[in-house]
Amino acid sequence: MSVDWINSLRTAVLFSAYIAVSCVGLFLIKSAGSWKSVTFLFGFSLYAGGAVMWMVILRLLPLSFAFPIAAGSLVIGTMLTGALFLKETVGVWQSVGAAMIVAGISLIAGTR
Incomplete structure (x- = not known):
């Protein structure tokens, strides 16, 4: 296997894990009944884990690529x-904006 292919796969997996951990953490924080609940603490821990993953990334x-x-x-x-x-509503303009972000x-990922 090519080293470039392996590095690209490693980068994709690392970004995917970072995004998944961060989003699940945010979801648990938002859906927790209290900041003293187990759900909040677990969500906060996941979000902190996402911050550690960001440091690894x-x-x-390079920052100009990763950020x-x-x-x-x-x-x-x-x-x-x-x-x-x-159950939040996503409007048409949010969808258009999301498509532009993708x-x-x-384009950025294709330059690497």
């Missing part, structure tokens, strides 16, 4: 989490 990748992908992906991830699990992420 920054050690491995736009992470920020855009988190916007999409939190929007989907809100829509799917918190296009931008594709």
Whole structure:
């Protein structure tokens, strides 16, 4: 296997894990009844774990590459989490904006 292919796969898995952990953490924080609840503490722990993963990403990748992908992906991830699990409404303009973010992420990721 090519080293470039392995590095691309590692990067994709790392970003996916970071986004999943962060979004689940945010969901649990938002859905917790109290900041003293187990749900809140677990969500906060996951979100903190996402912060540690972000530090790992920054050690491995240039900021100019990592930040736009992470920020855009988190916007999409939190929007989907809100829509799917918190029953929040996603409007047409939010969907158009999300599509533009995905296009931008594709352009940035394609340069690496």
